[in-house]
Amino acid sequence: MTQTAAPAPTPAHGAAVADRRRGPGRRRVGILLGLVVAVAVTAAASVAFGSNHVQFLRVFEALLHPGDDEATTIVQGVRIPRTILGIVVGACLGVAGAVMQGQTRNPLADPGLFGVSAGAGLAVVIGVFVFGVADTGLDVWLALAGALVASVAVFSITAAGSGTASPVPLALAGAAVSALLDAFTSFIVLADKDALNAYRLWVVGSLSGRDAGVISSVVPFALAGLVLAFLNSRALDNLGLGSDMARSLGQNVLVARITGLASITLLTAAATAAAGPVGFVGLVVPHLARAIVGGSHRYLIPASMLIGIALVLGADVVGRLIGGSGEVQVGIVLAVLGGPFFVAVARRRSLVAL
Amino acid sequence: MKRIATALAVVAAAALALSGCSATSGDSTGTATTATWSFTDDLGKTVTLDHRPTKIVGQGETVVSLMNYGITPVGTFGSFDITKDARFEKLDTKGITQVGTEYGSFDLEKLAALQPDLIVADVYPVDAKGTIDKAQPDFGFSDLAQMKQVEAIAPIVTIVMGGDGADVISSIVKLSSALGAEAGTIATAKKAFDTASAKLQSAAEESKVKVATVYADADGYYVVKAAEDPALDLYADLGVDFVKPTPKGYYWGIYSWENAGKAGGDVILLNQSGYQKKELAAQPTLAKTAAITSDQVYRWLSAGLDYVGQAGYMTELAGYLAESKVVTS
Numbered sequence: 296m297t298q299t300a301a302p303a304p305t306p307a308h309g310a311a312v313a314d315r316r317r318g319p320g321r322r323r324v325g326i327l328l329g330l331v332v333a334v335a336v337t338a339a340a341s342v343a344f345g346s347n348h349v350q351f352l353r354v355f356e357a358l359l360h361p362g363d364d365e366a367t368t369i370v371q372g373v374r375i376p377r378t379i380l381g382i383v384v385g386a387c388l389g390v391a392g393a394v395m396q397g398q399t400r401n402p403l404a405d406p407g408l409f410g411v412s413a414g415a416g417l418a419v420v421i422g423v424f425v426f427g428v429a430d431t432g433l434d435v436w437l438a439l440a441g442a443l444v445a446s447v448a449v450f451s452i453t454a455a456g457s458g459t460a461s462p463v464p465l466a467l468a469g470a471a472v473s474a475l476l477d478a479f480t481s482f483i484v485l486a487d488k489d490a491l492n493a494y495r496l497w498v499v500g501s502l503s504g505r506d507a508g509v510i511s512s513v514v515p516f517a518l519a520g521l522v523l524a525f526l527n528s529r530a531l532d533n534l535g536l537g538s539d540m541a542r543s544l545g546q547n548v549l550v551a552r553i554t555g556l557a558s559i560t561l562l563t564a565a566a567t568a569a570a571g572p573v574g575f576v577g578l579v580v581p582h583l584a585r586a587i588v589g590g591s592h593r594y595l596i597p598a599s600m601l602i603g604i605a606l607v608l609g610a611d612v613v614g615r616l617i618g619g620s621g622e623v624q625v626g627i628v629l630a631v632l633g634g635p636f637f638v639a640v641a642r643r644r645s646l647v648a649l
Numbered sequence: 650m651k652r653i654a655t656a657l658a659v660v661a662a663a664a665l666a667l668s669g670c671s672a673t674s675g676d677s678t679g680t681a682t683t684a685t686w687s688f689t690d691d692l693g694k695t696v697t698l699d700h701r702p703t704k705i706v707g708q709g710e711t712v713v714s715l716m717n718y719g720i721t722p723v724g725t726f727g728s729f730d731i732t733k734d735a736r737f738e739k740l741d742t743k744g745i746t747q748v749g750t751e752y753g754s755f756d757l758e759k760l761a762a763l764q765p766d767l768i769v770a771d772v773y774p775v776d777a778k779g780t781i782d783k784a785q786p787d788f789g790f791s792d793l794a795q796m797k798q799v800e801a802i803a804p805i806v807t808i809v810m811g812g813d814g815a816d817v818i819s820s821i822v823k824l825s826s827a828l829g830a831e832a833g834t835i836a837t838a839k840k841a842f843d844t845a846s847a848k849l850q851s852a853a854e855e856s857k858v859k860v861a862t863v864y865a866d867a868d869g870y871y872v873v874k875a876a877e878d879p880a881l882d883l884y885a886d887l888g889v890d891f892v893k894p895t896p897k898g899y900y901w902g903i904y905s906w907e908n909a910g911k912a913g914g915d916v917i918l919l920n921q922s923g924y925q926k927k928e929l930a931a932q933p934t935l936a937k938t939a940a941i942t943s944d945q946v947y948r949w950l951s952a953g954l955d956y957v958g959q960a961g962y963m964t965e966l967a968g969y970l971a972e973s974k975v976v977t978s
Contacts, residue, residue, distance in 0.1 A: 346908055347907035347908045347911075368910070368933050368934055369907050369933075369934060371933075372933025372934065373907050373933055373934060374907075484751075486750075501867055501868065503868055503869065503905065503906055504868065504869070504932065505867065506931055615905065615907075618903075618905065619896060619897065619903075620895070620896040620902075620903065620904055620905060620908045620911075621869050621904065621908075622907075624868065
């Protein structure tokens, strides 16, 4: 599944360094502000539009003077929590993708690479299999625990094998652990119908019908992951030059790796626990971000966060509007619309500028 | 018109099959070796064997009906585990081998080891007109190739699970009789069914509640179009007033959670899988609906389309209707 770029500096890494030397370009700050506006617009759309065609005027009323009417129930009870969930998921996956690609220096790296999605899925299935009932409140904690255990396992295997946490062994261990966990998941869901039902619901990433309590459960993890990602950004620029070069620049490579890994795990676990595995965002968002703000992680990480949010909210709004009185899950919209979009972007730009 | 034509064809086929049976096996209980057994199923396919099948493997939701008429299969397949299914609660499932408990999963070696004489399957129409898509396999098979593999082990007869509930019931009676169910057993069950029908009819008449039959999960709120479910169609004929979902589509009217409050109904009959009562109440748009606030949520069993199964669920449903009140305007 995964290819890993050879750990040799390429001209693009030099570009990242040159970017940094130029200092905080006004242009890139302007771009980030533009992305903030884009996020605000998609968030507003996410509150304004839905499969229930509430009039705009009623939406405003429901926001300003919440009453006991249908519009208030829909706007306050469904759309606002769902928008917040979309913001959390988009921010987490966008940033996790940027850190993952920076850490592994692999343009195809995806936040699921460390076995996080597979671990979360298995934990949810085991929960149903052992405890009997699927409880959305419990699912979140199980998914978080599963994601953490899986990524710690991947990291330990790598560290035990090679002594360092270098990208290639990490990716290999991640792929192996993911395959193993997926096999266990298949084994359980084939043997137990309730587990299959829970898994089937969980495995298509969606923001719909999630318990509002999910948000407060995952937000602390998401915030911790975001803070670690921002702390990791200078180190990511150095790691982009290769481990040896980074070390000679005074970078503590092990600390940088652990910080990045912890960030990816917390972010992906939070997003996965909140909405199930949502593909594509973590892969494509960093590429879009890199195309407009360049390779320096000081800009790349906030840009990935904002683009991630706008993409998830935008796709969710589209999914709500194309399903008639039903809806299409955000994970499916992202895959269907996002795939061709990614191909178009890939054809126009050199995406391997890591 | 088409439905009548189909029904006539089924009756004609049944008559043919019965005459075929009686001609050869009516008086030959002792000399089974020379007797032949023949059955024409709902799809018009005729299976002929050199003896009446005794080792039967069937799809779980049809098998439950055969068992209610006293025919015990050697194996089952389908989308659930019969030892954990409420429809099998009162039946003895010991000694029945499950060759698959998930949709499309078959342990072919296990199936072959059972040396079945006959496989009993069922199929659902793909639209409201009752069209059977010949390019699709029967229910519970992953594809036609898998169905062929199973058919190589033993011939398949198929029950059509669509149209009028009464038609499905009589087609299952026909198959059960051909497989050796005693006329007395069926007659007794029919009597209980008639009693339950009368009970449901009077309960429906008195309560006047509107009923929504529902499956729900994170994706949304799915309300059954009663006319397109054979069992619900049967209850509707007895006067149960089902809501008519407005979203387009066959069988389900699909509401997103934003729209779930529009589906209506004084009473909710809830599928045993997916969201349960507590989870429905956690959805803001549904939490305020009268059916939820007045706690009129009951189970929807999808009982087998046989006199025993239906008598049981109709009595249960009559009880639900009797204790429910009209809470929507």
